[in-house]
Amino acid sequence: xxxxxxxxxxxxxxxxxxxxxxxxxLSLLAGSYFRQAALNxxxxxxxxxxxxxxxxxxxxxxxxxxxxxxRLAYSRELLAAYGDSLKSNDYQQLVELLDDPFVNGFVGFxxxxxxxxxIYNLDLEFVAESNKGIIKxxxxxxxxxxxxxxQQNGIN
Numbered sequence: 823x824x825x826x827x828x829x830x831x832x833x834x835x836x837x838x839x840x841x842x843x844x845x846x847x848l849s850l851l852a853g854s855y856f857r858q859a860a861l862n863x864x865x866x867x868x869x870x871x872x873x874x875x876x877x878x879x880x881x882x883x884x885x886x887x888x889x890x891x892x893r894l895a896y897s898r899e900l901l902a903a904y905g906d907s908l909k910s911n912d913y914q915q916l917v918e919l920l921d922d923p924f925v926n927g928f929v930g931f932x933x934x935x936x937x938x939x940x941i942y943n944l945d946l947e948f949v950a951e952s953n954k955g956i957i958k959x960x961x962x963x964x965x966x967x968x969x970x971x972x973q974q975n976g977i978n
Contacts (some may be wrong), residue, residue, distance in 0.1 A: 883933055890928050894920075894939070904941065904949070913950045916941070924954035946971065 894900055910914045920939045928936075938955035942948055946968060948961040963971075 845881075883963065886934055890923065890934070893928070894923075916950045917953055920950065920952035921954045923950060 897919070900916070900919050903919050907913045907916045918943070923936060923939065936955065938951055938959055940948065940951040940961075942963065946963055951961070
C-alpha cells in the first residue's frame, strides 16, 4: 500500500486512534503516579498528626508529673519526715508518705503510670523509696538523668 493510496478519512481515523491510545496510556500512567503521590501525602499528613498528638500528650504528662513532684517536694509533712528520718535513721514514716500517692491517688493518676517514688539527697545519693510500685529496681539514678542534673546550675 502506497502513501498516495491512503484516504484522508483513513489517515484521520489512524491519527485519532494513535492519539487515543497514547492518551489512554498517559492517563493510566498519570493515575498511577497521582495515586501514589496522594498515598504518600496522606501518610506524611497522618505521621505529622500523630507526631503533634504525641507531643501534646507528652507535654501534658510532663506537666502532671512535675505537679506531683512539686506537691511532694513542698509537702511540709514530707520535709519534716525527711529531717526526722535523717536524724533518727528510721525511714518508716518517710516511706509511708511516699506510698501515699499509690494508695490515695494523685492528680493525673489516669495519665501517669507511677512506678516508684524515690528520694535522693543533693549529692544524688539514695535516701528512701516507696514500698509500692516496681520491686527490685536499681537504686542508682539513670546515667542520663545524673548527667543532665549535674550540668544544671545550682539554683536549678
